[in-house]
Structure formats: C-alpha cells, structure tokens
Amino acid sequence: MAINLELPSTFDSTVERTHLAAEHFLRPVSRKYDKAEHEYPVELDELAKLAKKGGGASSGGDRPSGASIGAVVAAREMSWGDVGLLLSMPGQGLGNAAIAAVASPEQLEEFSGVWAAMAITEPSFGSDSAAVSTTAVRDGDDYVINGEKIFVTAGSRADHVVVWATVDRSAGRAAIKSFVVPMDTEGVTVARLEHKLGIKASDTAVLRFENARVPAGNLLGSPEVDTKKAFGGVMQTFDNTRPVVAAMAVGLGRAALEELRRVLEEAGHTVDYDRPAAAQHAAVSEFIRLESDWEASWLLTLRAAWMADEKQPNSAEASMSKAKAGRMVTDVTNKAVEIAATPGFSETSLLEKWARDAKILDIFEGTQQIQQLIIARRVLGRSSADLK
Structure with a gap:
C-alpha cells in the first residue's frame, strides 16, 4: 500500500500564511539586520499584530489538535525567510514552549499572551542541563531566585523568561524546576548581549538573578521533588x-x-x-x-x-x-x-x-x-x- 507523505490539507492555510509573512516581511530585511546586530527589527511588530488578528500560533496557551505539526510547519516556512528574525518574533519565544509543555490549566490562562525567553545554560555548563546551579529558595508565598544564565535567546526583548533552577541542591536533578519570571522583576538584569557568528537579528543575552522574588504559583508543574521521576x-x-x-x-x-x-x-x-x-x-x-x-x-x-x-x-x-x-x-x-x-x-x-x-x-x-x-x-x- 502506498504511503501518503503529504501534509493534510488542514495545514494549507498555515503554510500559505506563514510563507507569505516570510517572503514579504522577513526575507526583504534579512541582510539589513544581519548587518545591524542588536538593533530591534521594528518590522516584526506589524507582523505580530497581523498574526494576532489572524489567530496566529499559540504562545503558550491552549494546545489545539495538530498544534505541534502546525508549529513545525510555521517554523519551517518562517525560517525560509530568516531564522534570526523568527527567533525575535514577539510572543513566540522558546520559553513559550516550556509553558505549553508543563503548565497547569490555570497557568496556561495566566501566562497566555506573554513573550517568554528560556534560560537554562550557565557559565559552569553547556549541554548538561542537570548541572543547573541557579537556586530557587521558598520564602513564604514566594521563591527567591539567585544565579546567572547565559545564551538566553531574546533575553533582552522578551517580557518574561522561563528560568531553570534547583529548589534543593542535595536532591540532584529531581529538584530542578522551571519558573516563569517577569523581566521587570526586581533583581533581574541583562548583564550583556553577545556578538555572534550568525542569527544576528536575534539578541542573545546574559541574565543575572539577584534575590529575584516571584510568586510560588509561577513554578511550572509540580513543586514536589520526586526522585523517581527525576526532572x-x-x-x-x-x-x-x-x-x-x-x-x-x-x-x-x-x-x-x-x-x-x-x-x-x-x-x-x-x-x-x-x-x-x-x-x-x-x-x-x-x-x-x-x-x-x-x-x-x-x-x-x-x-x-x-x-x-x-x-x-x-x-x-x-x-x-x-x-x-x-x-x-x-x-x-x-x-x-x-x-x-x-x-x-x-x-x-x-x-x-x-x-x-x-x-x-x-x-x-x-x-x-x-x-x-x-x-x-x-x-x-x-x-x-x-x-x-
């Protein structure tokens, strides 16, 4: 029996819409922002407004049927235009995927519409995500976060950041949790912006957290440290x-x-x-x-x-x-x-x-x-x- 490897027709509109955006908004300014590293691509604001009016990709809220295929189709078409500009799209940060993956229904509603970067890597490690040393200490109804994160995509532009931190260093990787932190939280600072080989249209930041206090409800998923489930x-x-x-x-x-x-x-x-x-x-x-x-x-x-x-x-x-x-x-x-x-x-x-x-x-x-x-x-x- 033959195997049909074509996308279902339900995704035709996603392909058409996102390819047109890539062709008319991203590709024409691709070289411009490659040469103007750290300059904010203002053209993206208009594109984000159009996407919102047209019911664009979810930014961490609901996950409708076919959402993952829809996301990869949109990413494929937009990256045909420019990867760096896609990574700078308001409301579509890598942290939004973290929210969509593990947030509770109440959190999905609360954080719907935010633009979230994701902060995992630290100066002491690269790909070993279990080596997180940034701490989140419970203090009453809040967590107090301390640490430094590097290579945070859109870290200077997003309005929120999903931070990986340990709630108990003695418990190993099982104690690593993710927290949604508003960028205007006291104690959160952008230490510097990196100069990079590529994707220059997208800022990559170093973030510091010094006694940054967030509500306990901003912890994504369960607060329990389950050593069997690890992280x-x-x-x-x-x-x-x-x-x-x-x-x-x-x-x-x-x-x-x-x-x-x-x-x-x-x-x-x-x-x-x-x-x-x-x-x-x-x-x-x-x-x-x-x-x-x-x-x-x-x-x-x-x-x-x-x-x-x-x-x-x-x-x-x-x-x-x-x-x-x-x-x-x-x-x-x-x-x-x-x-x-x-x-x-x-x-x-x-x-x-x-x-x-x-x-x-x-x-x-x-x-x-x-x-x-x-x-x-x-x-x-x-x-x-x-x-x-």
Whole structure:
C-alpha cells in the first residue's frame, strides 16, 4: 500500500500564511539586520499584530489538535525567510514552549499572551542541563531566585523568561524546576548581549538573578521533588522544542537548496530526476544528495511532531529530528557556498549568511552529541546513570 507523505490539507492555510509573512516581511530585511546586530527589527511588530488578528500560533496557551505539526510547519516556512528574525518574533519565544509543555490549566490562562525567553545554560555548563546551579529558595508565598544564565535567546526583548533552577541542591536533578519570571522583576538584569557568528537579528543575552522574588504559583508543574521521576517534567520542554528547531533547520535548508538550484541552472546544469545522479554533472549529483538528506530531515521532524500531537512519548524521535536536521542544514548551507563559489562566499546572495546562521541550529536545544546520547539511551533502554 502506498504511503501518503503529504501534509493534510488542514495545514494549507498555515503554510500559505506563514510563507507569505516570510517572503514579504522577513526575507526583504534579512541582510539589513544581519548587518545591524542588536538593533530591534521594528518590522516584526506589524507582523505580530497581523498574526494576532489572524489567530496566529499559540504562545503558550491552549494546545489545539495538530498544534505541534502546525508549529513545525510555521517554523519551517518562517525560517525560509530568516531564522534570526523568527527567533525575535514577539510572543513566540522558546520559553513559550516550556509553558505549553508543563503548565497547569490555570497557568496556561495566566501566562497566555506573554513573550517568554528560556534560560537554562550557565557559565559552569553547556549541554548538561542537570548541572543547573541557579537556586530557587521558598520564602513564604514566594521563591527567591539567585544565579546567572547565559545564551538566553531574546533575553533582552522578551517580557518574561522561563528560568531553570534547583529548589534543593542535595536532591540532584529531581529538584530542578522551571519558573516563569517577569523581566521587570526586581533583581533581574541583562548583564550583556553577545556578538555572534550568525542569527544576528536575534539578541542573545546574559541574565543575572539577584534575590529575584516571584510568586510560588509561577513554578511550572509540580513543586514536589520526586526522585523517581527525576526532572522529566522540565525535560518534556525539549520534546516540544526540538522538533521546532529541526523545522527551522529544514526551512533554512530549503532556502539554500532553492538558491543553489538557481545558481546551477544559470550555469546550464539542470537537475534531472529521471537520470541516475552519477550520470549527471558532479554539482547536480551533489545537489540531489543534499536534497534527499533534506527530505529525510523533514519526515523525521513531522514524525516527532505528530507523536506529540497524539500524546505519544517522543523523546527519542524529537532528538532524532533535531540531530538529523542540525547536521543536514550545516552540510547543505556549506556545500551551497562551496558549489556556488564566488557568489556563495560574497554578499551578492544570502548563501554565506545562511551558512553562518545554520550552525546554531546544530548546537542550541542540545548539541549533536547530546542528541545522539539521548537516542542511544532510548534505543538501548539505558538510564542517564548507565550511559553517559
């Protein structure tokens, strides 16, 4: 029996709407904000208003049927326009995915409409999320948060930030919880903004928390320290966000492939799918390889998102999609620069920019090595203590 790999028609409007936004709002100013790092993209305010009027993507409130597939489809199309600008979209921060993943119904209502960044990484660790040392100490009806977070995407622009902190250092990873912290909370400061290789349209901040007091109700999920469950609640965030990051890589990869095809055709090399790749020009053969890798990445991403919508455990699949797409997009964009030669390395096209933007998609939300470790644990049925 044949397998239909096409998106259901219910997502046609999402594809059309988000692609038009990417084409008319993001792509035209892509180079502008690559050159103007830390300058706020004011064009996004108008786009956010249009998205809100049109019932755009949920920002941490309800999770309607098909929401995960809808999110990856939107991320794919918008990233075709510009990944950095997508990461700067008001109301659609990475912290919103954390709220959607683990918040209670009451919290979903309370935090509906916020723009939340996500603060996990600290100066003392990179991909080891269990090494969180930022503390959250209960004091009456509040928690008092102290610590420093680095590489916080949109950390200087969002109005809230989801902070990972430990409520009991002696209890290990089981005590790591996530807290929704308004950025105007006393004791929360933006220490500095990073200068980066790519996604320059998106600010990356260092945040400091010095006796920052938030209501106890801002703790996402259960406040209980359950050593059997470890910190599966907060880690569930990644099961939502990793397919979205994979979709960003797929969108950026498609942009690079489209430009590379144009360059090849201008040089007189047509991609012919009816002939063996080995019988065609070497550059065309390489294009076909890259395109097949891109297709595999998209199918893995769809699978992880579909499982999330069906309430099926998708930790392995989320990591598979992220690992595959992250590796694919760096390969595709770098090869596109190489094959295009001078136009690819210059600023006459966006290829060199896309090659710089691509690398972060292989790093944040867990590096290639972390994804492979998670996949190995799930496939082999081993715990984090057994397989490090």
